[in-house]
Amino acid sequence: MSEKIDYSAKIPNNIGLSGDRRLQRALEGWQPRFISWWGEMGPALATRDVYLRTAVAVGREGWAHFDHVRVPDYRWGIFLAERDPDAAIGFGEHKGEPVWQQVPGEYRADLQRLIVIQGDTEPASVEQQRQLGLTAPSLYDLRNLFQVNVEEGRHLWAMVYLLHAYFGREGRDEAEGLLQRNSGSPDAPRILGAFNEETADWLAFFMFTYFTDRDGKYQLGTLKESAFDPLSRTAEFMLREEAHHMMVGTTGVDRVVQRSAELIRAHDTLDIGPHGGIALDIIQRYINFHYTVSLDLFGSETSTNAANYYTAGLKGRWQETRRGDDHRLADDSAVLDIPGEYGTWRTDEASALLALNLDLRDEYVADCRSGLKRWNKILADQGTGGRLALPTLTLPHPGFNRKVGLNAGHHITPDGQIVDERTWRASRHKWLPTSEDLTFVRSLMRPVRERGKIASWIAPPRGGINGKPFDYQYVHLS
Numbered sequence: 001m002s003e004k005i006d007y008s009a010k011i012p013n014n015i016g017l018s019g020d021r022r023l024q025r026a027l028e029g030w031q032p033r034f035i036s037w038w039g040e041m042g043p044a045l046a047t048r049d050v051y052l053r054t055a056v057a058v059g060r061e062g063w064a065h066f067d068h069v070r071v072p073d074y075r076w077g078i079f080l081a082e083r084d085p086d087a088a089i090g091f092g093e094h095k096g097e098p099v100w101q102q103v104p105g106e107y108r109a110d111l112q113r114l115i116v117i118q119g120d121t122e123p124a125s126v127e128q129q130r131q132l133g134l135t136a137p138s139l140y141d142l143r144n145l146f147q148v149n150v151e152e153g154r155h156l157w158a159m160v161y162l163l164h165a166y167f168g169r170e171g172r173d174e175a176e177g178l179l180q181r182n183s184g185s186p187d188a189p190r191i192l193g194a195f196n197e198e199t200a201d202w203l204a205f206f207m208f209t210y211f212t213d214r215d216g217k218y219q220l221g222t223l224k225e226s227a228f229d230p231l232s233r234t235a236e237f238m239l240r241e242e243a244h245h246m247m248v249g250t251t252g253v254d255r256v257v258q259r260s261a262e263l264i265r266a267h268d269t270l271d272i273g274p275h276g277g278i279a280l281d282i283i284q285r286y287i288n289f290h291y292t293v294s295l296d297l298f299g300s301e302t303s304t305n306a307a308n309y310y311t312a313g314l315k316g317r318w319q320e321t322r323r324g325d326d327h328r329l330a331d332d333s334a335v336l337d338i339p340g341e342y343g344t345w346r347t348d349e350a351s352a353l354l355a356l357n358l359d360l361r362d363e364y365v366a367d368c369r370s371g372l373k374r375w376n377k378i379l380a381d382q383g384t385g386g387r388l389a390l391p392t393l394t395l396p397h398p399g400f401n402r403k404v405g406l407n408a409g410h411h412i413t414p415d416g417q418i419v420d421e422r423t424w425r426a427s428r429h430k431w432l433p434t435s436e437d438l439t440f441v442r443s444l445m446r447p448v449r450e451r452g453k454i455a456s457w458i459a460p461p462r463g464g465i466n467g468k469p470f471d472y473q474y475v476h477l478s
């Protein structure tokens with residue numbers, strides 16, 4: 001397979017699509033439906049053009065090209081990482097066998113399910129972020145939003161390719177379904193909870209790209225290990241694009257925290273709302289919310305689905321090849337924290353195979369901690385000249401506010417105490433964003449569309465995109 005992407009084709013690709021007429025026709029049949037979905041459910045703000053990154057190769061260096069592009073003309077395509085002709089399955093009962101180029105009949109339903117769940121999240125996030133362009137705090141941020149959106153659209157293409165190419169009629173029906181379900185729809189919602197929540201303001205967008213896109217990183221990391229080679233190579237290239245989405249989240253929250261710290265210092269108060277900033281307690285409540293709905297995306301702590309996927313070789317662990325065990329896990333165990341009826345925690349042991357969702361979640365939690373460290377460092381560096389004690393931003397206990405898994409149905413505080421429902425309800429407003437918080441944050445969301453200018457509630461970025469300065473004309477509005 002050539003590493004270069006064929007851009008002369010109607011659907012840019014590096015899979016030799018022109019040599020497979022049936023698949024080409026099927027995907028060209030889906031393409032206008034995608035474009036019409038994008039028109040209806042994609043970004044609400046009309047633009048003349050946006051400075052976007054487009055993939056031009058799948059090698060490590062020089063894979064992206066930047067230019068001003070009319071967004072509806074963005075070249076969504078199908079790009080897989082290069083094939084390793086010697087690739088062998090790295091885990092499970094088929095460990096050591098060559099990776100599969102076709103779907104084995106016995107794993108067809110499970111693989112299709114994993115691909116559909118992954119595929120469903122991609123358009124969902126575009127739908128959730130549809131209105132945000134109308135209130136972007138700068139042209140730089142607006143550009144980043146569009147970059148994230150077009151790449152989530154491309155990730156939908158990646159999953160639709162797999163469904164069309166390897167899952168026959170059922171795959172084609174599922175590809176239609178991906179455009180028919182919509183985020184938050186009462187009749188046909190998206191499959192996973194977090195993708196039916198609103199992303200109503202830019203603080204929510206930065207939290208989403210920090211916490212929820214990071215779940216995407218970890219889930220794609222496990223699919224990259226898959227024995228089904230086309231899925232593995234698809235996920236590998238998606239991960240390359242995903243890194244930018246997390247940069248948007250990490251530096252987005254950095255910049256909100258930076259600005260809040262500056263306002264606290266300048267006005268000598270934590271109550272910075274009247275000065276146009278977002279108070280740290282609101283930021284903490286947004287962290288609590290977005291982190292915990294993202295934890296739900298890992299499924300239950302013990303899962304026979306996860307065990308079966310692993311044993312079959314469909315979905316591995318994060319950095320599977322770097323783990324120093326037998327990659328089969330039949331004899332290993334893991335410890336679980338279980339909330340008890342009477343306000344006490346107990347621990348239990350489960351087989352490591354059953355606890356694979358927890359293993360992945362633990363990797364994710366460790367990664368999330370690095371964000372909190374950064375944001376607390378920004379607060380400490382800014383300081384208050386010793387006049388005020390700044391709170392520390394924290395990650396809540398993984399049992400807090402959970403709808404999926406062992407902790408669902410329990411009332412657990414951010415510091416991990418199990419309490420009764422009344423106590424929980426009485427304190428909920430301290431822990432999760434209140435309607436007042438949401439209204440206040442929304443009131444700050446006024447668009448700033450002048451080159452080089454930025455809204456009052458966020459600091460400018462340290463640098464621009466692709467070596468351009470912050471005050472570059474990233475977007476031409478129509």
Ligand code: BYC
Nearest residue numbers: 117121125192193212213216219296297299300303305306
């Ligand atoms: N909401 O055995 P269990 C991304 C269901 S994000 C609703 O515990 P399993 C992105 C589950 O389906 C990454 N239902 O779970 C980010 C099952 O139903 P059935 C997306 C849920 O299967 C930002 C039942 O509960 N990719 O890429 O081990 C922007 C028992 O489930 C939820 C993937 O997730 C939930 N949260 O694990 C754009 C990878 N959780 O079968 C993109 C593919 C569980 O009893 N998916 N259920 O009807 C998977 O690996 C797994 O399906 C899950 C669930 C990790 C999602």
